[in-house]
Amino acid sequence: MKNDKKISTPVLRRLPKYYRHLEELSRAGVSKISSKELSKLINVTASQIRQDLNCFGGFGQQGYGYNVDSLRDSLAEILGVTRRYTAIIVGVGHLGQALANHNTLTRSGVDLAALFDISPDVVGSEVAGHVVQNITQAASFCRDNNVDIAILTLPKGEASAVANMLAEAGVRGFWNFANTELSVNHEGVSIENVYMGDSLMKLCYDVSDQSL
Amino acid sequence: MKNDKKISTPVLRRLPKYYRHLEELSRAGVSKISSKELSKLINVTASQIRQDLNCFGGFGQQGYGYNVDSLRDSLAEILGVTRRYTAIIVGVGHLGQALANHNTLTRSGVDLAALFDISPDVVGSEVAGHVVQNITQAASFCRDNNVDIAILTLPKGEASAVANMLAEAGVRGFWNFANTELSVNHEGVSIENVYMGDSLMKLCYDVSDQSL
Numbered sequence: 523m524k525n526d527k528k529i530s531t532p533v534l535r536r537l538p539k540y541y542r543h544l545e546e547l548s549r550a551g552v553s554k555i556s557s558k559e560l561s562k563l564i565n566v567t568a569s570q571i572r573q574d575l576n577c578f579g580g581f582g583q584q585g586y587g588y589n590v591d592s593l594r595d596s597l598a599e600i601l602g603v604t605r606r607y608t609a610i611i612v613g614v615g616h617l618g619q620a621l622a623n624h625n626t627l628t629r630s631g632v633d634l635a636a637l638f639d640i641s642p643d644v645v646g647s648e649v650a651g652h653v654v655q656n657i658t659q660a661a662s663f664c665r666d667n668n669v670d671i672a673i674l675t676l677p678k679g680e681a682s683a684v685a686n687m688l689a690e691a692g693v694r695g696f697w698n699f700a701n702t703e704l705s706v707n708h709e710g711v712s713i714e715n716v717y718m719g720d721s722l723m724k725l726c727y728d729v730s731d732q733s734l
Numbered sequence: 735m736k737n738d739k740k741i742s743t744p745v746l747r748r749l750p751k752y753y754r755h756l757e758e759l760s761r762a763g764v765s766k767i768s769s770k771e772l773s774k775l776i777n778v779t780a781s782q783i784r785q786d787l788n789c790f791g792g793f794g795q796q797g798y799g800y801n802v803d804s805l806r807d808s809l810a811e812i813l814g815v816t817r818r819y820t821a822i823i824v825g826v827g828h829l830g831q832a833l834a835n836h837n838t839l840t841r842s843g844v845d846l847a848a849l850f851d852i853s854p855d856v857v858g859s860e861v862a863g864h865v866v867q868n869i870t871q872a873a874s875f876c877r878d879n880n881v882d883i884a885i886l887t888l889p890k891g892e893a894s895a896v897a898n899m900l901a902e903a904g905v906r907g908f909w910n911f912a913n914t915e916l917s918v919n920h921e922g923v924s925i926e927n928v929y930m931g932d933s934l935m936k937l938c939y940d941v942s943d944q945s946l
Contacts, residue, residue: 534939538932546914563915601935602942616835620828626913626931630938670941695941697934701838702758703775712940714933719838720750721926722909723813726842727746728924729882729907730814 556587613676622650768799825888834862
């Protein structure tokens with residue numbers, strides 16, 4: 523399912539959602555689903571779903587719908603979750619520990635190879651089956667182990683300096699929970715900033731009287 | 735700044751981002767900024783920014799730009815972060831503890847009132863200054879304390895049952911980290927589902943060869 527055209531970012535942001543629902547449907551024993559039924563589940567219009575999936579040649583059959591398992595597998599391949607990625611976590615506070623123990627990594631094809639922290643209270647302790655290493659070891663570890671992704675759960679003041687050091691050591695992707703935009707001076711580096719507060723603010727707006 | 739027209743969801747999803755950047759600019763001592771400069775920082779086109787902010791009457795002055803502090807304060811009021819919301823956390827694993835200790839809550843105007851768990855290993859322990867209570871106490875606590883928001887960091891199999899119980903007890907907003915769509919049978923309940931894996935899959939796609 524190698525596709526030559528570049529997928530637009532809005533489509534790409536919806537694919538994991540489709541994938542997630544198809545995984546659940548498959549686990550529930552559902553073998554086929556129409557774009558209309560999928561639309562109700564996912565809260566995306568049926569025409570949007572058809573249009574998104576047509577970007578890759580389309581998988582549905584008129585009057586039959588989508589084969590759940592084969593669509594799931596195709597999306598997995600497109601998203602690249604069938605490949606394996608090597609990741610490290612930098613910053614082993616509560617959030618770092620939560621991510622280390624979360625099945626999100628495995629589900630996305632990400633293997634956690636090591637954890638790093640700066641605090642002597644944490645370095646040497648065991649988290650998710652790994653002994654936490656000193657941050658000073660991170661760059662050489664990434665070089666030696668071809669680390670693809672660094673998960674940054676460290677204070678915002680240190681995030682960009684650490685990211686630059688790791689990009690220098692070959693890390694190509696940053697999943698950034700430091701609540702700040704990373705400034706990384708390397709070509710070909712991808713960054714996903716996660717601002718958990720944004721969705722909480724949206725929720726606060728929704729529950730406030732202003733939304734009535 | 736009470737606005738009568740309903741703000742569309744796409745605009746509403748961008749406002750916390752504007753707010754976040756304006757907070758950072760203000761902290762950095764910047765007093766005014768043009769939509770063009772803001773555009774570069776935020777990665778949203780200048781015309782989109784002007785259009786979004788015009789929804790509320792517009793704050794900029796031609797040839798001057800936006801006053802950072804006053805725009806930040808206006809957005810805070812629109813988003814409702816100047817109000818206070820009372821929240822509980824249900825599920826005190828690593829993620830629940832991370833959120834309890836995260837400044838995201840305070841920044842969004844959310845006061846954590848209590849934490850609940852089902853496990854005897856966790857109930858009675860202290861997290862973020864609160865003694866974790868048994869989940870069986872959650873509904874009466876919400877009723878007695880007018881809890882607005884429940885933060886769900888519990889296994890997906892239990893999420894909907896717990897959400898329904900809490901909605902019954904008056905909770906109007908759910909910030910849901912249970913990796914499943916909540917099914918809540920109550921009118922006027924708002925739900926923000928957080929799927930952290932979606933942004934990780936997007937990142938995996940970006941670092942994979944397919945994106946080249």
